[in-house]
Amino acid sequence: MFSSLLAADPEVHASVVAEVTRQRHDLELIASENHASLAVMEAMGSPLTNKYAEGLPGRRYYGGCEHVDVVENIARKRARELFTVEGCPLGVNVQPHSGAQANSAVFLTLMQPGDTFLGLDLSHGGHLTHGSPVNSSGKIYQAFHYTLREDGYLDMDQVRDLARKHRPKVIVCGASAYPRTIDFAAFGAIAREVDAVLMADIAHIAGLVAAGVHPSPFPHCDVVTTTTHKTLRGPRGGLILAKRERIKAMNSAVFPGTQGGPLMHVIAAKAVAFGEALQPSFRIYQQQVLENASAMADRLVERGHRLVSGGTDNHLMLLDLSDHPLSGKDAENLLGSAGITVNKNTVPGERRSPFVTSGVRLGTPAMTTRGMQRAEAVQVADWIADLLASPSDATLLARVRADLHALCGQFPLYPELGGGGAA
Ligand code: DSN
Numbered sequence: 001m002f003s004s005l006l007a008a009d010p011e012v013h014a015s016v017v018a019e020v021t022r023q024r025h026d027l028e029l030i031a032s033e034n035h036a037s038l039a040v041m042e043a044m045g046s047p048l049t050n051k052y053a054e055g056l057p058g059r060r061y062y063g064g065c066e067h068v069d070v071v072e073n074i075a076r077k078r079a080r081e082l083f084t085v086e087g088c089p090l091g092v093n094v095q096p097h098s099g100a101q102a103n104s105a106v107f108l109t110l111m112q113p114g115d116t117f118l119g120l121d122l123s124h125g126g127h128l129t130h131g132s133p134v135n136s137s138g139k140i141y142q143a144f145h146y147t148l149r150e151d152g153y154l155d156m157d158q159v160r161d162l163a164r165k166h167r168p169k170v171i172v173c174g175a176s177a178y179p180r181t182i183d184f185a186a187f188g189a190i191a192r193e194v195d196a197v198l199m200a201d202i203a204h205i206a207g208l209v210a211a212g213v214h215p216s217p218f219p220h221c222d223v224v225t226t227t228t229h230k231t232l233r234g235p236r237g238g239l240i241l242a243k244r245e246r247i248k249a250m251n252s253a254v255f256p257g258t259q260g261g262p263l264m265h266v267i268a269a270k271a272v273a274f275g276e277a278l279q280p281s282f283r284i285y286q287q288q289v290l291e292n293a294s295a296m297a298d299r300l301v302e303r304g305h306r307l308v309s310g311g312t313d314n315h316l317m318l319l320d321l322s323d324h325p326l327s328g329k330d331a332e333n334l335l336g337s338a339g340i341t342v343n344k345n346t347v348p349g350e351r352r353s354p355f356v357t358s359g360v361r362l363g364t365p366a367m368t369t370r371g372m373q374r375a376e377a378v379q380v381a382d383w384i385a386d387l388l389a390s391p392s393d394a395t396l397l398a399r400v401r402a403d404l405h406a407l408c409g410q411f412p413l414y415p416e417l418g419g420g421g422a423a
Helices: 003-008 010-025 038-044 066-083 099-110 136-140 156-166 184-194 206-210 244-258 264-277 280-302 328-337 365-369 374-389 394-410
Strands: 090-093 116-120 142-146 170-173 197-201 223-227 238-243 316-320 343-345 359-363
Touching (some): 038 264, 066 206, 066 238, 066 264, 090 244, 099 197, 099 223, 099 238, 116 156, 142 156, 156 184, 170 184, 184 197, 280 316, 280 365, 328 343, 328 374, 328 394, 365 374, 374 394
Parallel strands (some): 116 170, 170 197
Antiparallel strands (some): 090 238, 223 238, 343 359
16 A cells, blocks of 8 residues: 555655554544545645645636646535525635634634634633634634533523623634534524624534535525535535625635645545535435434433433534543543544533543544444444443453454445555
């Protein structure tokens, strides 16, 4: 596998192969990760990486852009097709290098330094770029945060009260760890009442939205940002969608506002991924993501575990270990040693430090890409519950690890790459 890399640089090659092997053998339950197709990865690994193309198609600052112009236009057209709702024409910018870059470009167009905005608190499922004091969004602008209710759902009364009190320029909705449907219409009504611009960061749920299994942020939101590599299953990158009249300002904020040359190889991979997401099979995939998450959540609850909000409507769930002897960090390590990759996560009312946490975030996009269904989701939930109940049982750990590897072998990942079998 990767013979040119092997010949040129055996040291890097060894680590790349080890990572492919890890992905094949282990089960990825990190809710923000997925397994992109070989076609997406081929586009990403293509010589388009060599090309400078600052500007937009037809209006570049460099010569020789005729082919990358075609690629970027395909990506833009497909993104528009994926996310447009009737009566709400959209503009898109496919150049942001990441979701964080997309968010900072959007903020640059919508606010002046010191302006006020609202976002979801990080420890309640928000994102660093939604106004955390350690991120530029929290340093340049004045951020106020809404939180979840005790039952784990968004508190729209609190959002309205904060909006009336602070009169923010921008209201940000969207989350990194929220297991329930986001009511974009309710956010829209509040934004209109206080004359704020409504921005949604749909990085986690973009694939669900594109497939029509989560309500669209349009027409309620003015601007939407996302990553392209989570449920959308494309290359690592960002994307901005905006009501058409706003896109010109967004384009300038991406380049020259916050970025230099776009990554044309990644834009080609985005085009491929958007093409995949337009296929009927993508909707079936996303429905299965939801079914697997719901089966896993139900089983964990049956096994006596508490989930934030009691369950899930989307691709992820948050295991609440506040009253469990194991912390989120302990659980991440324990499950990781069995080959189940997860991330520790803060929970509402967190009593432990953010490096330790009382929660574990679990998501089904990657396991569903491998072809796993409800039965496997229930089996994995049982393994998680067994391990958390007996964390010191070495025999159990060895058995789960062996059974998990056998299961992953039945759902091979990237078999076309060869190099040591599927699992
Ligand atoms: N780090 C991503 C996540 O895991 O949700 C968000 O950017």
